[in-house]
Amino acid sequence: MNQTEVFYRQVLRIRRVEEEVARVYPTDKIKSPVHLSIGQEGVSVGICAALRKTDVVCPTYRGHALYLAKGGDLNAMIAELYGKVTGCTRGKGGSMHLIDVAAGVLGASAIVGTTIPLAVGYAYAQRVKKTDTVVASFFGDGAVDEGAFHESMNFAALHKLPVLFVCENNFYSIHSPQLARQPHANLCDRASSYGVKSEQLDGCDVPELYARAQAAVESVRAGDGPRFLECMTYRFREHVGPNEDFHAGYRSREEAEPWFARDPLRLLGQRLDPIVRTRIEAEVELEIADAFAFAESSPFPPSEELLADVYLEAQ
Amino acid sequence: MTRKLSYAEALLEATHQEMAHDPSVVVLGMGVDDFRGIYGTTKGLAETFGPERCFDTPLSEDAMTGVAIGAALGGMRPIHVHIRMDFVLLCMNQLLNIAAKARYMYGASVSVPIVVRSVIGRSWGQGAQHSQGLHSLFMHVPGLKVVAPSTPYDAKGCLVQAIRDNNPVMFVEHRMLHFQRGTVPEHLYALPFGHARVLSPGTDVTIVGISYMAVESLRAQSLLAEVGISAEVIDPVSLLPLDVDTIAASVAKTGRLLIVDTAWTSCGATAEIVTAVFERLGGRSVPFRRLGYAAAPCPTTKNLENLYYPTPATIAQAAHSLVRGDKQPWQPRSVEAPEVVEFKGPF
Structure with missing residues (x-):
């Protein structure tokens, strides 16, 4: 399979998973706030392609794309959305707290910015343990307003820790546009002020993003200190929930049109033979149908799970 | 050792x-x-x-x-x-x-x-x-x-x-x-959490002293002994998990409970301990008092700071009133903690 096919399959898989989530949502089988990545999948796919399986990512609550792109288990994710005991957190975390340690997906958090220092600390542990693992911290343009972002950048730069800071700039923090929160659209400058090399990248062009991410990851792994990538992207759906929200007034469909035209799925699809596309689409549909069937047929956690795992006691 | x-x-x-x-x-x-x-x-x-x-x-x-x-x-x-x-x-x-x-x-x-x-x-x-x-x-x-x-x-x-x-x-x-x-033994040892320590046994009143207040409670115990009151002083050591059993057993024995904290009392550890002990005693309550910081931010000037904290004298007085009632007022002698007197900061 060539690289375009791989990327197409991954973006499509995430897109179709989330479209299925949106389709099932009105049935109320998914009793969990979902923050869909639709439109933003290219960032996770491009960055994760540059990471090793043993590398680690720290996602946000808008984390379906990153979870899947890093290799998180699809069945466990859908079962989690359904609140089933076979879910990746046994039904206790839901959509905002996806985790798959084996795949290198550290847990996502509903509190914006909280996982940024976790990534830095995880990277510190790698330094002490003398591994060459790279940790990628994902966050949005809203998280950059949090003190934890600046404190984390400062410390990671100070110790030249192996962290790749990935800002998915989708221009909105819930409904507040970037320039209503920040005096300048200068996220890279902010990172640079800590001595962290920064680049603004096109989040829709997956092959290009992958190439740039590869160079950044290589540098981070070599011990040259953290890097900051601002990936420009656009959220197609509402902040939370399955629908579009262009009627709500805070942004217009006209504003979104150029992003629809540069939908990463569309850009990748254009580069593939329709026969190949059809084959990939069929395979992806099969896998997703299986995952939803798995979730449907899985049991809910038994009552004794309520108080299980509050603490970890030595055996 | x-x-x-x-x-x-x-x-x-x-x-x-x-x-x-x-x-x-x-x-x-x-x-x-x-x-x-x-x-x-x-x-x-x-x-x-x-x-x-x-x-x-x-x-x-x-x-x-x-x-x-x-x-x-x-x-x-x-x-x-x-x-x-x-x-x-x-x-x-x-x-x-x-x-x-x-x-x-x-x-x-x-x-x-x-x-x-x-x-x-x-x-x-x-x-x-x-x-x-x-x-x-x-x-x-x-x-x-x-x-x-x-x-x-x-x-x-x-x-x-x-x-x-x-x-x-x-x-x-x-x-x-x-x-x-x-x-302190030289070898490595770990003490499992959830175990309170009876620092000094007694029969008339249970005094639970949290953190530094355990030290001050022991001083209060000496003052109480001067007037014939035997206080049992317990250091909870672990606050979560809390060893309710040890404290409740002591209260069942003495029939009186005084809890002293190096913190405010409102919604504090003292409130939690009283509640947990009475629940453990099957809902039975006994005479009890709580002492802690005065309900204010801590002042810096010495004369006000002296009033801010429970002291051996105020602890002993509270225990005394639990045992003998408020009709027999008692003014214990003042015992100033040497570490507080000697402390010259800055931190």
Whole structure:
């Protein structure tokens, strides 16, 4: 399979998973706030392609794309959305707290910015343990307003820790546009002020993003200190929930049109033979149908799970 | 075994021995590697174990708590040290939203073995922001453990246990305790949490003294003995989990309960202990009193500060009124704690 096919399959898989989530949502089988990545999948796919399986990512609550792109288990994710005991957190975390340690997906958090220092600390542990693992911290343009972002950048730069800071700039923090929160659209400058090399990248062009991410990851792994990538992207759906929200007034469909035209799925699809596309689409549909069937047929956690795992006691 | 160490020396020995024993133990915090070494409790660790395992931090309490948690997720056992507990308020998001919940919220995929050491200050002008005992905030939160030992022996054993524990542990130290001396075995030992310690037995009234108030309660016990009242003094040691059994058994014996905290009483550890004891006694209540900080921020001027804290005299008086009633007023002699009198700061 060539690289375009791989990327197409991954973006499509995430897109179709989330479209299925949106389709099932009105049935109320998914009793969990979902923050869909639709439109933003290219960032996770491009960055994760540059990471090793043993590398680690720290996602946000808008984390379906990153979870899947890093290799998180699809069945466990859908079962989690359904609140089933076979879910990746046994039904206790839901959509905002996806985790798959084996795949290198550290847990996502509903509190914006909280996982940024976790990534830095995880990277510190790698330094002490003398591994060459790279940790990628994902966050949005809203998280950059949090003190934890600046404190984390400062410390990671100070110790030249192996962290790749990935800002998915989708221009909105819930409904507040970037320039209503920040005096300048200068996220890279902010990172640079800590001595962290920064680049603004096109989040829709997956092959290009992958190439740039590869160079950044290589540098981070070599011990040259953290890097900051601002990936420009656009959220197609509402902040939370399955629908579009262009009627709500805070942004217009006209504003979104150029992003629809540069939908990463569309850009990748254009580069593939329709026969190949059809084959990939069929395979992806099969896998997703299986995952939803798995979730449907899985049991809910038994009552004794309520108080299980509050603490970890030595055996 | 009669070797005596100060509380501060016991903390250093526990940390040093655990770091030698387990390469995943790291110490971080503002000033942990400087020439003072947090009252000597971290002195020499950076020199012995290297700057990667004992390191100073920027003034970034929020993110550095996240860094400690992230390092724990990555296989370390970090000890994050705060020279004052008041600074831990800057860490609440990471402690309550991540550390306390990660094990549960992530379906047992991870654990967060961190220790957060913090010091409650007192005297010589510490004032409103260098003297708060905030342990009850953490007792409220499932997923955390909270310990506040008062003796050097328990300080060492509890810190070792805190380091080895697979959960986030709030280790609460009172600045005045650092000067206390007591027998501390040289070997490594861990004291399991959830065990209160009867510091001194008695029959007429149970006095539960939290952290430094255990020391002050022992002084009160001596005053009470002068008027023929036998007080049993208990140090809960571990506040979450709380050893309700030991305290309730004592209360069942003495029929009276006085709880003294180095914190405010409202919604505090004293309220929790009273409730838990009476629940354990099947809803039966006994005469009880609570003492703690005056319901105000801590003033700096000495004459007001003297009124702010429970003292051996006020503790003894409260116990006396529980035993003999309020109709027999008694003014015990004033006992000033030497460590408070001698303390000349700055911290």
